[in-house]
Amino acid sequence: MRKLYFLSMLACTCLSALKLTAQQPAKDSSIRAAAINNAILQYQDYISFAAPLYAGPQYTDYYLKLQEGHPFYLNTFFHVGSIMYDHILYERIPMKYDILQNRIVIEDASGVFRLLPEYDKISYFTIQDHEFIKLIKDSSSPTLPKSGFYEVLYKNKNLTLLKKETKEVVEDLNSRSTIQRNVITNINFYLRAGNSYRIFNKKKHVLALFKDKKTEIRQYIRKKNLDFNIDADNALISVVSYYQELTK
Numbered sequence: 001m002r003k004l005y006f007l008s009m010l011a012c013t014c015l016s017a018l019k020l021t022a023q024q025p026a027k028d029s030s031i032r033a034a035a036i037n038n039a040i041l042q043y044q045d046y047i048s049f050a051a052p053l054y055a056g057p058q059y060t061d062y063y064l065k066l067q068e069g070h071p072f073y074l075n076t077f078f079h080v081g082s083i084m085y086d087h088i089l090y091e092r093i094p095m096k097y098d099i100l101q102n103r104i105v106i107e108d109a110s111g112v113f114r115l116l117p118e119y120d121k122i123s124y125f126t127i128q129d130h131e132f133i134k135l136i137k138d139s140s141s142p143t144l145p146k147s148g149f150y151e152v153l154y155k156n157k158n159l160t161l162l163k164k165e166t167k168e169v170v171e172d173l174n175s176r177s178t179i180q181r182n183v184i185t186n187i188n189f190y191l192r193a194g195n196s197y198r199i200f201n202k203k204k205h206v207l208a209l210f211k212d213k214k215t216e217i218r219q220y221i222r223k224k225n226l227d228f229n230i231d232a233d234n235a236l237i238s239v240v241s242y243y244q245e246l247t248k
Contacts, residue, residue: 052121053085053093059105059114069183071100071167073127078107084123097127099167100183102148125149143197150190154237160192161240163233189236203228206239213246 063071070076078094083104094107103116104125124133132149135141145164154161165187172180190197191209200209203221206228210217220226220242226235 051090052088053083053090053106053117054108054115056116056118059098059103059116061114065181066169067180067182069167069185071098071183073097073099073130073165079128081125081127083117083125085117086121087123095125095127097125097132097149099165100169141195141197143195145188145190145197145199153189153233154240156244158193159240159244161236162190162192162197164188164190187232189232191240201232206236210239210243213243216246217243 063076073096076096078096081093081095082089082091083093083095083106084090094111096105097103098105103119104122105114106117107113108115122134124131126132131152133152135144135147135150137144137147148164151163151165152160153163165185167183167185170182170184172182174180188199188201190199198209200206207214207217217239221235221239224238226238228235
C-alpha cells in the first residue's frame with residue numbers, strides 16, 4: 001500500500017507540473033522541470049533496494065591486499081555520480097570506478113554492501129562531473145585500441161578528445177623475500193574524428209597530429225605556456241579547442 005501511495009503521489013506531482021507548464025508563462029518552466037526531476041529522484045531513492053541497478057553481485061575489496069597504489073579512478077572513496085543503466089538514468093549514486101576490473105562499484109541503499117552493476121548494461125556514467133562513455137571495438141571502429149570506458153575531455157561535432165587510464169598490478173620481490181603487489185598507472189589520449197582514432201601522449205605527437213597547423217599550434221603552446229607533463233588534460237583540451245578555432 002505504501003508503495004502504491006508513493007507511486008500515486010509521484011504521478012500526481014508530475015502530471016500537475018506538466019499541466020501547469022502548459023498554462024503558465026515559459027519563464028516558470030525551469031522551476032516545474034526541477035520539481036519533476038526532484039520527484040523522480042525521490043522515487044529512485046525509494047525503490048533503490050528493488051531497482052535493477054542494484055541486482056548485481058557483491059564486490060570484494062581485494063585492493064586492501066595491495067601494498068602500493070589502488071585500482072580506482074581518482075581515489076578509493078565513493079563519489080556521487082550518475083549511470084545510464086539499461087536505458088534508465090540513475091542519478092545521485094555513490095560510486096567508484098575500478099579501472100583494473102573495468103567495473104563500476106556502487107553502494108546499496110543501506111550503505112553496507114558494495115555491488116557491481118552489469119557491465120553490458122552501462123552506456124555511460126559520470127563521477128564528479130567527469131564523463132565516461134563506453135566504446136566497443138568492432139568493424140566500424142578498427143582504429144580503436146580496445147573496448148572499454150573512455151573519459152571525454154572535449155567534444156564538438158567534428159572532434160572528440162578522449163582519455164584512457166589503465167592500471168595493472170606488478171609483483172616485486174622485496175628485501176625480505178616477500179612479494180609486494182603494486183599498482184602502476186598508464187595514460188593515453190585519443191583524438192576521434194568520425195570512426196577514426198589517433199593515439200598520442202607527448203607534445204611532439206600533438207604537433208604531428210595537427211601538422212596542417214603545426215606552426216600556429218607551436219606558437220600557441222609557447223604563448224599559453226602549456227605544460228604537457230604537469231597538466232596534460234587541460235593542455236590538450238586547450239590545444240584541441242584552439243585547433244577547432246583555426247579550422248572553422
